[in-house]
Amino acid sequence: MNLPVANAGAQSDLANVVLDAICHPVLMVDAKNRITYANAEAEDFLRSSAAVLTRSELARFIPFGSPLLTLVEQVRERRSPYNEYRVDVSSPRIGSEKIVDLYVAPVSEIAGSVVIMFQERSMADKIDRQMTHRGAARSVTGLAAMLAHEIKNPLSGIRGAAQLLESAVADGDRPLTRLITDETDRIVALVDRMEVFSDERPIDRAPVNIHVVLDHVKRLAKSGFASRIRITDEFDPSLPMVNANRDHLIQVFLNLVKNAAEAVGDDPNGEIRLTTAFRPGIRLAVPGTQDRVSLPLEFCVHDNGPGVSDDILPILFDPFITTKQNGSGLGLALVAKIVGEHGGVIECDSSPRGTTFRVLMPAWRGGEHDAAHDEEETV
Numbered sequence: 001m002n003l004p005v006a007n008a009g010a011q012s013d014l015a016n017v018v019l020d021a022i023c024h025p026v027l028m029v030d031a032k033n034r035i036t037y038a039n040a041e042a043e044d045f046l047r048s049s050a051a052v053l054t055r056s057e058l059a060r061f062i063p064f065g066s067p068l069l070t071l072v073e074q075v076r077e078r079r080s081p082y083n084e085y086r087v088d089v090s091s092p093r094i095g096s097e098k099i100v101d102l103y104v105a106p107v108s109e110i111a112g113s114v115v116i117m118f119q120e121r122s123m124a125d126k127i128d129r130q131m132t133h134r135g136a137a138r139s140v141t142g143l144a145a146m147l148a149h150e151i152k153n154p155l156s157g158i159r160g161a162a163q164l165l166e167s168a169v170a171d172g173d174r175p176l177t178r179l180i181t182d183e184t185d186r187i188v189a190l191v192d193r194m195e196v197f198s199d200e201r202p203i204d205r206a207p208v209n210i211h212v213v214l215d216h217v218k219r220l221a222k223s224g225f226a227s228r229i230r231i232t233d234e235f236d237p238s239l240p241m242v243n244a245n246r247d248h249l250i251q252v253f254l255n256l257v258k259n260a261a262e263a264v265g266d267d268p269n270g271e272i273r274l275t276t277a278f279r280p281g282i283r284l285a286v287p288g289t290q291d292r293v294s295l296p297l298e299f300c301v302h303d304n305g306p307g308v309s310d311d312i313l314p315i316l317f318d319p320f321i322t323t324k325q326n327g328s329g330l331g332l333a334l335v336a337k338i339v340g341e342h343g344g345v346i347e348c349d350s351s352p353r354g355t356t357f358r359v360l361m362p363a364w365r366g367g368e369h370d371a372a373h374d375e376e377e378t379v
């Protein structure tokens with residue numbers, strides 16, 4: 001990248017125009033953390049003109065002890081870019097409640113220089129939404145417990161009575177008694193699905209190889225609901241283990257693959273793709289604490305179906321949201337609950353050409369292999 005440093009030539013004029021058009025603050029600092037460049041948005045954000053900024057040290061604007069300063073040091077030392085999400089950069093000068101995502105990268109052409117881009121919220125929004133999903137799942141929890149008691153018990157009575165009647169009624173009426181038993185079975189199955197939400201026991205976790213889980217889900221799908229759909233995969237074979245409950249992870253990916261298969265439908269070109277990748281840069285703040293967690297494991301389920309309909313996208317992970325005639329709308333609510341319990345995050349990217357569900361999870365940190373992998377990936 002050709003950033004304007006001293007004499008502005010034609011190229012740097014253009015770079016200026018481009019950087020000013022970006023609606024996020026962009027700064028460059030030199031090896032001593034003096035600001036050497038600020039775009040128009042950065043002037044706004046730091047409430048100072050570029051002329052003042054470029055005579056100042058970064059520390060003048062950023063609160064003492066801010067993770068940003070550490071991050072800049074780290075990027076300079078490692079000479080590789082790093083992102084940090086939900087960093088509080090509030091200060092009397094910048095204003096209160098300034099939570100930003102930071103994208104920090106070294107400028108290889110100018111020794112020691114580092115470029116910083118601030119992006120207000122975005123990932124923070126995702127976390128808030130994640131919290132909402134968990135809240136929504138909790139509201140199902142109480143309902144599920146009530147339903148189990150108030151509905152399942154009477155239903156078993158109704159079912160038993162219908163079965164008794166079956167032997168007594170005339171042949172012509174038998175389909176009616178069968179209808180009663182079939183429909184009660186359907187309701188019991190629905191209540192059973194909801195009961196998963198009321199299970200609040202701590203989950204048993206162990207190091208799980210995600211590829212074993214995904215292969216299993218793929219086999220289940222191919223032998224059942226997705227027998228005619230092409231399912232491909234692209235796995236990172238050196239991916240560390242995930243600290244998880246294997247059965248719960250199977251539920252997550254079975255639900256995502258089932259939705260993908262339903263989205264693709266009978267389309268002969270329909271395809272589902274499972275991918276895994278290691279992304280060491282993804283770190284999230286744990287809301288309400290000073291902790292930051294790293295979520296380097298990325299597992300995706302892509303499909304080339306028609307996409308999620310716009311009107312449900314903002315509430316996609318809420319329970320009972322469905323566009324299917326016989327849908328329960330509980331699949332994604334359960335997926336969000338399980339991913340949340342594992343300390344992960346789920347996001348959905350959708351367009352009329354396809355949909356991607358992206359699950360980010362922390363890595364299991366118990367083994368030597370994992371530590372070695374971390375080293376080589378993050379340095």
Ligand SMILES: Nc1ncnc2c1ncn2[C@@H]1O[C@H](COP(=O)(O)OP(=O)(O)O)[C@@H](O)[C@H]1O
Nearest residue numbers: 259260263307308322323327328329330331332
């Ligand atoms: N891969 C996908 N492509 C398009 N829409 C999807 C996809 N996954 C989920 N959806 C939408 O999200 C809704 C909720 O999904 P889910 O919670 O699994 O419930 P259900 O499958 O019972 O409808 C679906 O009805 C569908 O409209």
Ligand SMILES: [Mg+2]
Nearest residue numbers: 255259331332
């Ligand atoms: Mg579903």
